[in-house]
Amino acid sequence: DSGVTQTPKHLITATGQRVTLRCSPRSGDLSVYWYQQSLDQGLQFLIHYYNGEERAKGNILERFSAQQFPDLHSELNLSSLELGDSALYFCASSLQGSGANVLTFGAGSRLTVL
Amino acid sequence: AQSVTQLDSQVPVFEEAPVELRCNYSSSVSVYLFWYVQYPNQGLQLLLKYLSGSTLVKGINGFEAEFNKSQTSFHLRKPSVHISDTAEYFCAVSDSATPRSGGSQGNLIFGKGTKLSVKP
Numbered sequence: 001d002s003g004v005t006q007t008p009k010h011l012i013t014a015t016g017q018r019v020t021l022r023c024s025p026r027s028g029d030l031s032v033y034w035y036q037q038s039l040d041q042g043l044q045f046l047i048h049y050y051n052g053e054e055r056a057k058g059n060i061l062e063r064f065s066a067q068q069f070p071d072l073h074s075e076l077n078l079s080s081l082e083l084g085d086s087a088l089y090f091c092a093s094s095l096q097g098s099g100a101n102v103l104t105f106g107a108g109s110r111l112t113v114l
Numbered sequence: 115a116q117s118v119t120q121l122d123s124q125v126p127v128f129e130e131a132p133v134e135l136r137c138n139y140s141s142s143v144s145v146y147l148f149w150y151v152q153y154p155n156q157g158l159q160l161l162l163k164y165l166s167g168s169t170l171v172k173g174i175n176g177f178e179a180e181f182n183k184s185q186t187s188f189h190l191r192k193p194s195v196h197i198s199d200t201a202e203y204f205c206a207v208s209d210s211a212t213p214r215s216g217g218s219q220g221n222l223i224f225g226k227g228t229k230l231s232v233k234p
Contacts, residue, residue, distance in 0.1 A: 043224040056221055100146055100165040101220035105158040
């Protein structure tokens with residue numbers, strides 16, 4: 001157990017729907033990162049939050065959004081889902097938001113869009 | 115911006131043989147380097163990291179890697195592999211520079227991964 005908790009572990013939904021993925025960081029970590037892993041794109045950085053504020057955006061689609069709450073947990077919202085959004089979504093946390101920053105990953109949420 | 119190239123997508127080896135998984139990076143600023151392992155149907159686990167200091171770093175499960183700045187490489191090695199080492203291995207790079215100055219500001223940029231298959 002890495003200490004980073006992601007729910008749900010598996011999710012099957014239909015095109016056009018909206019889902020929310022949840023991440024609880026390790027105790028004491030202030031940063032949360034979201035990554036998407038797919039067979040064709042590999043591991044792609046989506047977005048980074050530090051202590052409630054957005055720090056950096058990567059290859060995140062406009063249909064996707066995220067936020068980090070005061071208790072530091074984070075949610076990734078995926079809307080108007082397409083078949084191509086099927087992927088494994090990882091959350092990672094770290095103490096810092098920059099520098100020699102070591103990320104600890106959760107087990108992932110596997111999204112299947114039918 | 116940084117990038118990471120893992121030169122081999124698949125590496126088959128026999129049990130107890132040595133293995134080297136190659137990783138090259140590109141960056142205009144000083145970097146931090148990582149190797150993560152992903153076992154089937156699991157998340158990413160940190161194997162080892164180079165942040166500063168000695169260029170030879172040792173990690174878990176008998177793996178080690180050497181940071182070579184002149185060759186911009188961070189190859190992963192193990193002198194004798196076991197069946198249980200079968201997994202996908204990812205090299206990653208980050209730095210402390212802001213995205214505006216070409217950095218990743220602590221975010222990890224990953225390579226495409228190398229699938230290590232250890233055969234009996």
